[in-house]
Amino acid sequence: MYLALFVILLHCASLKAQDNVFTINKVELTVPSNKVNNGESIQLTCTVDISKSVSFQMQHTFLFYKDDRLLYNITSLRVKERYKIFPARFADSGNYKCTVEANRKTKSSSDLEVQVKGLSQPKLTALKTEVTEGDVVSLRCEEPDEKPPFIFVFSKLLPNEQQQVKRKQELNTNFTTAEFPVEVGDLILRFQCTAKVNSAVYSETSEPSNVTLVTVVEQFSNPKLTVRSPRNITEGDRIDIECSTVVAQERPIEILIQKDKRILSSAQKPRVTYSAIATMENNGNYTCKVELGSVSKTSSLNVVVAELFAKPILTSSSTEVDENESLSLWCHINDYINDSSKANFSIIKRPPENGTLLKTSSNFTIKAQVNDSGSYVCRAKIKGITKESDPVRITVYAPVSNPDLSVDNSFTEVVLGKTLLLRCQSMFGTPPINYTLFRGNRRIHTITVFNNTYAEFKDIQTKFDDLGEYICEASNCHSHAKRRSQGLNITVIAPVRNVSLGSYPPAEVENGEEIVFFCSVSEGSLPVNFSIFKQNEQTPFFYESKMETKVLWRKILTKQDTGKYFCEASNRASRAVRSNLLNVKVILASWQKGLIAAIVLVLIALAACGFWWYLRKKEKDKHPTMEMSGSTAAMNSTNQKLVSGQNNDGEFYSGSAYIEDGENHVKATDENKAPVKKGTDTVYSEIRKANNDSGEHRHSRIEGSPDST
Numbered sequence: 197m198y199l200a201l202f203v204i205l206l207h208c209a210s211l212k213a214q215d216n217v218f219t220i221n222k223v224e225l226t227v228p229s230n231k232v233n234n235g236e237s238i239q240l241t242c243t244v245d246i247s248k249s250v251s252f253q254m255q256h257t258f259l260f261y262k263d264d265r266l267l268y269n270i271t272s273l274r275v276k277e278r279y280k281i282f283p284a285r286f287a288d289s290g291n292y293k294c295t296v297e298a299n300r301k302t303k304s305s306s307d308l309e310v311q312v313k314g315l316s317q318p319k320l321t322a323l324k325t326e327v328t329e330g331d332v333v334s335l336r337c338e339e340p341d342e343k344p345p346f347i348f349v350f351s352k353l354l355p356n357e358q359q360q361v362k363r364k365q366e367l368n369t370n371f372t373t374a375e376f377p378v379e380v381g382d383l384i385l386r387f388q389c390t391a392k393v394n395s396a397v398y399s400e401t402s403e404p405s406n407v408t409l410v411t412v413v414e415q416f417s418n419p420k421l422t423v424r425s426p427r428n429i430t431e432g433d434r435i436d437i438e439c440s441t442v443v444a445q446e447r448p449i450e451i452l453i454q455k456d457k458r459i460l461s462s463a464q465k466p467r468v469t470y471s472a473i474a475t476m477e478n479n480g481n482y483t484c485k486v487e488l489g490s491v492s493k494t495s496s497l498n499v500v501v502a503e504l505f506a507k508p509i510l511t512s513s514s515t516e517v518d519e520n521e522s523l524s525l526w527c528h529i530n531d532y533i534n535d536s537s538k539a540n541f542s543i544i545k546r547p548p549e550n551g552t553l554l555k556t557s558s559n560f561t562i563k564a565q566v567n568d569s570g571s572y573v574c575r576a577k578i579k580g581i582t583k584e585s586d587p588v589r590i591t592v593y594a595p596v597s598n599p600d601l602s603v604d605n606s607f608t609e610v611v612l613g614k615t616l617l618l619r620c621q622s623m624f625g626t627p628p629i630n631y632t633l634f635r636g637n638r639r640i641h642t643i644t645v646f647n648n649t650y651a652e653f654k655d656i657q658t659k660f661d662d663l664g665e666y667i668c669e670a671s672n673c674h675s676h677a678k679r680r681s682q683g684l685n686i687t688v689i690a691p692v693r694n695v696s697l698g699s700y701p702p703a704e705v706e707n708g709e710e711i712v713f714f715c716s717v718s719e720g721s722l723p724v725n726f727s728i729f730k731q732n733e734q735t736p737f738f739y740e741s742k743m744e745t746k747v748l749w750r751k752i753l754t755k756q757d758t759g760k761y762f763c764e765a766s767n768r769a770s771r772a773v774r775s776n777l778l779n780v781k782v783i784l785a786s787w788q789k790g791l792i793a794a795i796v797l798v799l800i801a802l803a804a805c806g807f808w809w810y811l812r813k814k815e816k817d818k819h820p821t822m823e824m825s826g827s828t829a830a831m832n833s834t835n836q837k838l839v840s841g842q843n844n845d846g847e848f849y850s851g852s853a854y855i856e857d858g859e860n861h862v863k864a865t866d867e868n869k870a871p872v873k874k875g876t877d878t879v880y881s882e883i884r885k886a887n888n889d890s891g892e893h894r895h896s897r898i899e900g901s902p903d904s905t
């Protein structure tokens with residue numbers, strides 16, 4: 197029974213679960229505005245749209261995200277939930293999203309971008325509101341309601357509406373500090389700061405912070421510079437310049453007076469004085485400076501000193517004086533309102549640097565010598581004021597001596613086209629000395645020498661008509677006439693050019709005959725050295741130095757003289773210049789050719805005779821051989837009976853080695869008969885004929901005749 201009840205309850209629960217079916221159609225996230233000002237609120241509303249099979253209660257979990265980071269979640273039976281951010285800050289800008297979860301089903305809304313505009317005002321504080329000159333002001337700027345990173349900008353507000361700015365970046369904190377030095381003249385300092393935040397899309401800058409005031413306390417006052425002297429200061433008057441300051445506390449200050457970066461007086465107390473007899477050098481601007489640590493203050497004063505008398509003027513009779521002539525100097529003062537005779541004059545010569553006193557007077561006259569050359573000044577002294585004139589340069593000239601003209605290398609020859617170095621020097625005479633070089637009557641160049649040395653001239657000889665006597669002329673500022681050197685003759689020599697070698701006969705020469713070599717140059721100074729060489733040989737065949745531009749050389753040639761020849765020519769102006777190569781061929785003489793031809797003919801004749809004798813001898817050697825090939829009976833028959841055979845040419849027996857002439861003399865047939873052609877064939881044919889004729893008897897005579905062959 198209980199089992200049946202449990203099955204019924206289980207079935208009912210299954211039927212109810214099948215009836216509670218749902219699906220999440222949509223999740224939507226909304227805000228009143230996507231752009232919100234800093235300090236306002238952001239109202240996020242998440243709404244879910246669900247479809248159900250039947251009406252039933254269901255819990256939903258709402259999850260609010262910013263940039264995929266969970267901000268807030270809530271579980272309720274409602275289909276709409278809100279999340280409020282107040283006050284909104286720049287850090288709240290970003291992408292928001294809402295996700296709804298119900299019975300293991302999840303759905304999210306689309307991303308919603310919200311932008312918070314502006315930053316909250318930062319807070320600026322000063323660590324000390326009262327500082328002294330030379331200290332620093334420490335400031336702190338904080339953005340308590342915002343999140344880093346920040347860029348803080350500190351501003352020192354200046355009276356002329358300008359700003360002195362410092363920037364600091366903070367990545368992890370919402371505050372930073374900065375320091376500003378207190379400068380001279382600062383009394384009340386005003387500071388502000390702003391904060392700036394950068395995002396991936398845009399940046400925002402806050403409003404300026406509150407203005408923070410800092411008071412500066414002076415350590416000492418600005419210095420006061422005064423002159424205690426007559427109202428109109430004139431040279432010779434006494435002047436007293438005083439500088440003073442007021443110190444707030446007893447501190448080790450330093451005070452000084454300076455002019456043109458030169459310190460005139462200084463003291464370690466609030467007052468300092470400088471005193472002097474006024475001169476024109478005291479004209480100018482004076483500065484008083486007070487220093488305490490890193491703080492310094494200055495003040496300036498201009499002092500004007502009237503001139504008591506003008507600078508004296510030194511006049512000379514001449515600035516360039518001949519030796520042993522009179523030199524006069526006068527010293528005077530222009531526009532002096534009082535009696536200039538009250539002035540004390542002195543004339544001084546330099547060097548040395550301090551000068552040598554020549555005379556305590558306004559004029560000076562001497563008989564000038566060379567060592568009197570130098571700078572002269574005049575000094576005038578009135579009422580303790582001494583002034584010096586501008587220097588006057590006096591040069592006493594000794595006359596130049598006759599110059600000496602010489603060649604740099606001591607040779608009086610120069611190669612055409614080369615540079616000739618000439619030196620000219622006067623052993624006596626006051627520099628500067630002008631040296632002028634002449635060739636003949638033509639001036640070449642002028643050189644001024646400012647010390648006791650020589651002048652060096654360079655002259656290039658380009659053609660033979662440049663020949664002429666060189667003369668050097670020396671002069672200085674002495675009034676006497678110019679001096680000239682003795683004449684110097686220079687020989688111009690030209691190097692050899694265009695060496696050529698020829699011969700006669702030109703190419704081929706018979707052995708034992710004479711050849712004439714002729715070597716010449718197109719130009720060159722005499723004498724010319726000629727050498728004739730055979731190629732690849734170091735020693736010349738011929739050498740001669742001649743006062744001509746060509747040379748002839750005769751030589752009997754042999755076969756060993758065949759080869760290539762060249763000529764070298766040189767003179768004092770140049771090294772050896774080589775000519776073209778000349779090809780010489782030595783051939784046989786006519787009688788040598790005839791002798792060789794005769795010898796060749798004799799050799800040919802001897803060879804022919806030898807060859808003929810060889811053939812005859814060979815033919816004689818063949819006849820005994822044929823006779824031995826016959827039978828013994830035939831040989832006997834032949835020996836017993838001679839058969840005559842006659843033709844128009846006379847008797848001829850081929851079977852015998854002899855022929856009988858008309859006088860019955862027996863002679864060898866080979867002595868008068870020409871060599872037999874085809875001797876071997878004839879012998880064999882005779883043998884065959886003899887065999888055919890022996891049909892009736894075995895032994896027969898072997899006859900040979902011209903017809904048998």
